[in-house]
Amino acid sequence: MPRPDAYAVEPWVLREPAGPRHDDLAETETTFALSNGCLGIRGVLDEGEPVAQAGTYLAGLHELRTMVYTEERAGEPEATQTLVNTIDGALVRLFLDGHALDVREGELTGHERVLDMRAGTLRRELRWRSPGGEVVDVTSERLVSFRHRTAAAVRYAVRAVDRAVDVVLQSALVANEQQPLRPSHLNTKDLLRHPLEPLEHRTSGDRLTLLHRTRRTGFVLGAAAEHEIDAPRDVEVHSESEEDAARFTVAVRLEPGEELVLVKYLGYAWSEHRALPAVRDEVAAAVTTARAAGWDGLVADQRAILDEFWEHADVEVDGDPELQQAVRFALWHLLQATDRAEGRAVAGKALTGTGYEGHSFWDTEMFVLHVMTALRPHVSRDALRWRYATLPKARARAAELDLRGAAFPWRSIAGEECSGYWPAGTAAFHVNAAVAEAVIRYVDTTEDEEFSRTVGLELLVETARLWASLGHTTRDGAFHIYGVTGPDEYSAIGDDNVYTNLMAQRNLRGAAHWAGRFPDEAAGLGVDDDERRQWLAAADAMFVPYDTDLGVHPQSAGFTDQPVWDFDGMDADSYPLQSGFPYFQLYRKQVVKQADLVLAMFARGDAFTAEQKARNVDYYERITVRDSSLSACVQAVLAAEVGHLDLAHDYVAESALADVRDADHDSGDGLHLAALAGVWIALVAGFGGLRQVDGRLSFRPALPDGLSRLAFRFGFHGRRMRVTVRHDGATYEVLDGEPLAIRHEDEEIEVAAGAPVRRPLTPRPSRPAPTQPKTRRPQRRSRPPST
């Protein structure tokens, strides 16, 4: 776990002033990963070693891995899709008189890496004395282009310091890099050690090209690198290639103060349909595009896109500089994860690591798209179009499960179900409600009529059909959904999960409503009045269990009758509980891994009274252990809503620092993308009190003691908005666009461009702070940290 001071606290950059930290290499490879949603490169050192896990990922490019079950069961997927490390193009090795630059050898006097979230690059500076005594200053800068989705570039400069040195730079492309193996992969060692079959390798002048193929999925992929050299005198160059590697080598003698600069342009291409000749040409086009833009052009494009992004998306937090940095870090990675995904799944770890095998889950829709719809809606549209493209697979899966409509996978890269543990996979049908929720939110935010009539309607209809066939009506007329798993992964296969039922209810009503808005298109999907009525009847009769004795909602039917987990018998090392306790025990006891009923109170706040929310928060705080990174942000929102503002601040910070502090000891496998999205949600919905219901915005802001100001921007119905919250009031602005009617607390107000509206804040009711299980209290943050 990185030390708290591993990174400097600065508002716009993530700076590692004294690195590389050898114990935390994996973590920095993740936090410094560059991506545009299409191409992702982990933050590995230029010279490739030391390394925890190298990774160059291409969106959607995966291999199949056969899953062997301990017992055969119908309906289980035969194989999982697994994200493949493709061709590493970032490598630049430096040799001084035969000594390879290696931070573990020689003498490193200064090593700094800076992720610049306004420039969109990763910079590195170091001074190194080789074992032979030569001293050089090295400056490298790397980017993955937002402008050109298959392009990346590295600028590598080396300067002789105090005497002349013979410098050799070797720029490489490498395939089938050795990767660490996890125990679960031991049965498919060969697949993962050598995932790529070589097809072709070539050099042409300063251009290197490698072309490979995945064995089972048949993707053809390729990478090319071109090189520009700026040197004080003529240089020796040499290009060579073999099956899994290609190298461009440049050698020159530098006098003190002289510099050799190598710019490496990278282009990638891949396809599961097209054959080698087509992909070869695409690779050439990609690298040519990058070189044509030139290093300065790529850097300028990058900054322009980021200027525009921050103009629409920035969040300012005063009073907690660490949180200020962390929220920008979160937004930066959200942008990186999604911007050019364009029809590919956005994975839980984005393109920053192979955790969860590169799969996408429900939290992309419920957390990531929630944020991106407000900040960069085309990203949500594209992500939902990916779901739409997988509808045939989801329909087939529903049929395989003896259900109607569409059953989207719990985890997948290409749309097929990839979970091999159905109680926490297939049974978690709420993923379908998350898709519907994201559709409704996107259309409510953008008024994108074309999308709603086509993609949106069909997604709502097919998910509504799923719920209608999944639930059933009991003798008393109530509509129930039995045997499903909600968000909390320490419960499974329960009846009437409140979150699931309420989300299904909205899904059913949404489908019925949209089918009414678009009758022709609905008829084209086979929806008739009977079916619409059936959806509405199911929604109206939807059963929501309630424990009248305790005055709280059980997460699922009977939950509050379960024995409570022995929290007092645990210590800090007992967590995460799933590592030490079997699901058998976790499932049948009151212990919550991540917000479930509490998430229901956020996503379907309209279904609970204020008093119920307060009591439920109090009840579930006592039994929620946050072994999932998805929990703290949701707890923050509800804590803020019911008045526990300092606790909400603690939770926001926990969520925000999840990766830069590596709280779960697994950031090295990739980012916790949804938790990063949760930072925005927690700030905006928690302290901003923003709710969006039926296409209308309402606010109920409040700040914790530790923050003095919060300002956030977002888009709504074509407008750009900014809300600023201080302890003494909130200010609402339309930055551009038409006037907008919103609700502040219980008041309707209209806000017009150039006419900010300021309103005082009603204090939250005072309630005793809830307690958490022993050792699970979040780290206190109620006072501003000294800076």
Next chain:
Amino acid sequence: MPRPDAYAVEPWVLREPAGPRHDDLAETETTFALSNGCLGIRGVLDEGEPVAQAGTYLAGLHELRTMVYTEERAGEPEATQTLVNTIDGALVRLFLDGHALDVREGELTGHERVLDMRAGTLRRELRWRSPGGEVVDVTSERLVSFRHRTAAAVRYAVRAVDRAVDVVLQSALVANEQQPLRPSHLNTKDLLRHPLEPLEHRTSGDRLTLLHRTRRTGFVLGAAAEHEIDAPRDVEVHSESEEDAARFTVAVRLEPGEELVLVKYLGYAWSEHRALPAVRDEVAAAVTTARAAGWDGLVADQRAILDEFWEHADVEVDGDPELQQAVRFALWHLLQATDRAEGRAVAGKALTGTGYEGHSFWDTEMFVLHVMTALRPHVSRDALRWRYATLPKARARAAELDLRGAAFPWRSIAGEECSGYWPAGTAAFHVNAAVAEAVIRYVDTTEDEEFSRTVGLELLVETARLWASLGHTTRDGAFHIYGVTGPDEYSAIGDDNVYTNLMAQRNLRGAAHWAGRFPDEAAGLGVDDDERRQWLAAADAMFVPYDTDLGVHPQSAGFTDQPVWDFDGMDADSYPLQSGFPYFQLYRKQVVKQADLVLAMFARGDAFTAEQKARNVDYYERITVRDSSLSACVQAVLAAEVGHLDLAHDYVAESALADVRDADHDSGDGLHLAALAGVWIALVAGFGGLRQVDGRLSFRPALPDGLSRLAFRFGFHGRRMRVTVRHDGATYEVLDGEPLAIRHEDEEIEVAAGAPVRRPLTPRPSRPAPTQPKTRRPQRRSRPPST
């Protein structure tokens, strides 16, 4: 599936008059398997081919197979134990002038196999004309000795028919025979292809010896064969051996009418503790023992033991000859499975095949030991001592699961949990109640004080502790057991499974009662008054769900609110449902694989009123599909009890014919031992109406139209009893021993030796016959079949 007439219908033998049936080789290898519970040999042809699956099994001898999980979970076993095919000693190959006897070649004029259940041998007769035109009559007979647990023998005779022939007999020992691979084994091909590591091979005169070792479990095992020859003239003999094979060859010329007889004595030994020298000596001792007994001696011993067995155990059924044969076949295999197991687990498939990897399950205690306690109680005592020997492992497992007491494995050979699917494995805690039930039944039947004070008490105490820690008390004071799986494998992880709760209740009370009877021994186990009171309080407060609306018991809480499976949408090919439908759907709907609530009504009949039983039978008949062979026999008992006698007859026959008709298409993997035990239970408890509660016997007999007489024998409190049921009355006899008070219907009667008591039968109440799901009605048997 064998044709209905594959076997002749005869009371004491299973005769295959026209074989071998090439499509059903696997099934006949199972039905003709010979075993004594210690050594098992599948009914493979003498010459080894054609073969479906050869198998020579030694009780307890297993290898480990690593289980790879699709997702890692705490508490899951890392490896499963798998029964190993050891050294095949039954092989005798015949060559006529270089032509190997092979039933697929030459001309077979007559081939008959006869399993003789009074002689205890498998005989085979055939006449074969070789492709070269020589004709011989071959008679072979094979036995696995009940008298000498590690001994077997083959007598092989070949006679020249119409002209002189050059005969060569080759008797072999073979290790690491090639075995068919199931898909689930593909990840451990090598292990299962070559499970045995050769240690030593030798010949000495007519003795062959092979010694091997299992790689991971480290068992040393060996087999030896010795040979006697009876020939009309001098013969050529030759012995040879190599790592995985040894051969004894005899050659002679036979004139027409002359016969060559080879008797092959086999001895086995194995140990997981002792080293090669010890095992080598044990092998020599075993084969010497067999040869010393001689063929005639072995045959005589076999018959004597069987005479004694049938004297104590025979069941006579008049009116249904097929059922008469089948019940003896069942008893024969029960004897074979258990008689000399002596401290090893009795597997679900006995030693007749590798189905379920040779594991033992709960049904050994609930079905097999139920019968054997009545017929051959030392077998039950030994089997329970096996459980007792595994108590340390069961205690460790309980601790691993965060429970107290002992948690016996769902499936195992040596005591460690081997289930890799916890919802239908670990969660099925009722296995522990089955152990307790078998303990109580054994002691109630035998009054074995020594056993009850030691082994029995400790088993009851440790299982009671498990229940006490597994359940919890809710606000209303009721004791609940949540999140467990009952017998029905189409439901899982339910709350308050009625069967489990009622069996746990008896277990808790039994432990408290026995701890009171043996206070010193109980104190030695740490039981104090507080703990006893806690057990009794839990038992008294045990919650049993009941659906007052429907007037039936839900199998588990909420079961009767679940949607009913779409039985009308199924056809005969849809079954077994588990092959085509995911557990996700099966678990959350009303569909019952095997008797669960109905089993509760048998095992805990005292907890239900007669009216409840009738209603429950009617309810559950409609939703029970009998995809498990454990179901029909239990349904038979309850159908008989509530008055559906013809239906009960149908179910008895279904259970009885499960293997000889290969109803589930898997008898080739081994017998359905518990279903065979169920035949006895269904006849005796169903038509005999025998119940045994608190050490007392009661009877409520009734026969279906299709049977004219049922007579069964059993032991009780040192007596040998016989009950004969006819339509017009029942006769109770004490065959030897003291007088006994029993209950006939509602009357107390006393029966003394030599003074049979006859009583008329009160007709069962007439009720409309219940229905079964479409295509799941058992085959009708209400009229006696013509013979």
